[in-house]
Amino acid sequence: MSRPFILGLTGSIGMGKSTVAAMFAGAGVPVFDADAEVRAMQGAGGELVAAIEAEFPGSTGPGGVLRDPLGAAVFGDREALARLEGIVHPAVVRRREAFLLEYAGAPLVVFDIPLLFEKGGADRVDAVAVVSAPEDVQRARVLARPGMTEAKFAHILSLQTPDAEKRARADHLIDTGSSLEETEIAVERLIARLTA
Ligand SMILES: CC(C)(COP(=O)(O)OP(=O)(O)OC[C@H]1O[C@@H](n2cnc3c(N)ncnc32)[C@H](O)[C@@H]1O)[C@@H](O)C(=O)NCCC(=O)NCCS
Ligand SMILES: Nc1ncnc2c1ncn2[C@@H]1O[C@H](COP(=O)(O)OP(=O)(O)OP(=O)(O)O)[C@@H](O)[C@H]1O
Secondary structure, three states: OOOOEEEEEEOOOOOOHHHHHHHHHHOOOOEEEHHHHHHHHHEOOOOOHHHHHHHOOOOEEOOEEOHHHHHHHHOOOHHHHHHHHHHHHHHHHHHHHHHHHHOOOOOEEEEEOOOOOOOOHHHHOOEEEEEEOOHHHHHHHHHOOOOOOHHHHHHHHHHOOOHHHHHHHOOEEEEOOOOHHHHHHHHHHHHHHHHO
């Protein structure tokens, strides 16, 4: 049976990956959103809440995982982050397999995976598109977010494969440094190429 072409979509913090993923979805391409899956599984009644509470006591409440305290506990402690990933990542893989079964007949699907290079997922997709923008644009976007600090930004960057390396390893580059309209046109062109 034929299967969809799997495009992995990734990019560092603030590069515009979520915005670009929404453009693919708007064009009718099924998008697997790894972050959204994680949030759902960590939210109220989510399947990962009990395991996370057991590993990080006090890190959950009635609404599920308390993201800020858990983030504070793991961003800055690689060993703790690895323990959290050990709980979260296998569940994401299961969800992704289910998604592929659901959209088995589509010509193209997108895996929106922030940590595609970091966690070795690049081998499980047919091509990788990297969303990127100049460093100053990235910095301005990220620091404009509520609760973000220079120190937190620097630390998250240190956990992520550098943008230059991502771009070097990309099969396709999607630039978000200029207007949304230009990015949208680039996305449409890429869809046309991949489904031709
Ligand atoms: C610790 C948690 C609860 C903090 O949530 P919070 O809403 O505060 O932050 P958010 O998830 O938006 O992440 C902020 C930034 O850190 C990056 N980031 C998140 N997890 C990781 C990680 N394991 N390694 C490197 N960078 C990471 C994200 O890509 C993003 O750029 C959450 O990040 C989490 O559960 N992370 C571990 C699971 C994971 O690896 N998720 C990534 C998608 S599969
Ligand atoms: N050409 C463009 N393409 C994409 N986003 C743009 C563009 N111009 C401006 N933006 C803005 O930049 C921001 C990018 O945020 P977005 O949440 O998409 O980034 P992200 O890479 O998914 O971040 P994170 O990894 O932190 O979740 C949005 O507010 C978006 O409107």
